[in-house]
Structure formats: structure tokens, C-alpha cells
Amino acid sequence: MKNHHKPVKIIRRGGLAKLTGCNLETIRYYETIGVMPEPPRSSKNYRVYDDSHVTRLRFIMRSRELGFTLEEVRDLLALVDGGAQTCGEVQVLANTHLTSIRTKIADLKRIEHVLTSTVAQCTGDDVPECPVIDALTEVA
Numbered sequence: 001m002k003n004h005h006k007p008v009k010i011i012r013r014g015g016l017a018k019l020t021g022c023n024l025e026t027i028r029y030y031e032t033i034g035v036m037p038e039p040p041r042s043s044k045n046y047r048v049y050d051d052s053h054v055t056r057l058r059f060i061m062r063s064r065e066l067g068f069t070l071e072e073v074r075d076l077l078a079l080v081d082g083g084a085q086t087c088g089e090v091q092v093l094a095n096t097h098l099t100s101i102r103t104k105i106a107d108l109k110r111i112e113h114v115l116t117s118t119v120a121q122c123t124g125d126d127v128p129e130c131p132v133i134d135a136l137t138e139v140a
């Protein structure tokens with residue numbers, strides 16, 4: 001009988017870091033906090049990773065790039081790992097995150113407005129009076 005399974009490529013941690021662009025220390029951290037599974041070890045006691053680890057790490061990294069917190073990533077992974085996630089469950093988590101992002105954007109726009117008007121008041125002259133310093137020392 002022929003083996004139709006593709007052989008699994010064994011990867012060490014350095015290779016995993018290189019394949020994904022993830023820092024070695026970050027991989028260790030993700031393993032420590034449990035978002036990356038502890039990999040099996042070779043007969044020489046090296047950690048050995050495979051394509052499933054690459055896929056998972058890329059999922060985590062992309063989630064983080066989109067601003068998901070580690071707790072939110074953990075929630076997403078729990079749905080994926082359970083194998084019974086529904087698009088609706090994922091949508092709830094994503095919508096909650098989207099609302100948070102929109103709130104942060106609104107806050108940043110307010111900050112930008114205040115800083116823009118404050119910096120515009122600066123003369124840039126070699127004098128001790130400075131509207132930026134004054135604005136920072138004001139009690140809100």
C-alpha cells in the first residue's frame with residue numbers, strides 16, 4: 001500500500017523564526033504562556049516543529065498585527081482548537097475587537113487635534129515660553 005501522506009518537514013526553533021519572521025524570544029514566550037504548544041523533542045532533545053507550528057505561529061502573528069490582544073488571540077485559538085468554531089462565534093470576537101479599535105482611533109484623532117493646535121501656537125523661538133509645555137502642565 002502506498003503512503004499518500006506528505007512527509008512532515010522537521011524544523012528547529014531557529015528555522016521556525018526564520019520561516020515566520022518571529023523573534024526567537026517571542027516564540028519561547030508564546031510557548032510559555034500556552035498559545036503555542038510545547039513542541040515534541042528529537043532524540044537529541046532538540047525542539048522539533050512542523051508545518052502546523054508554522055501555520056499556528058503565523059495565525060498568532062497576523063492576529064497581533066491586527067491589534068488583537070493575547071487574550072483575544074487565546075479566545076480565537078480556543079475556537080479553532082475546538083474544531084467546532086462557527087463564523088458567528090468568530091464574528092462576535094472580531095466585532096468586539098473592531099469596536100475597541102474604533103474607540104482607539106477616535107481617541108487618537110482627539111489627541112491629534114489637540115496636539116496640532118498646540119504645536120501651531122509654538123513660535124519655535126529661543127524663548128522660555130512654550131505653548132506645548134503650558135498645555136502639558138495644565139490640569140485637565
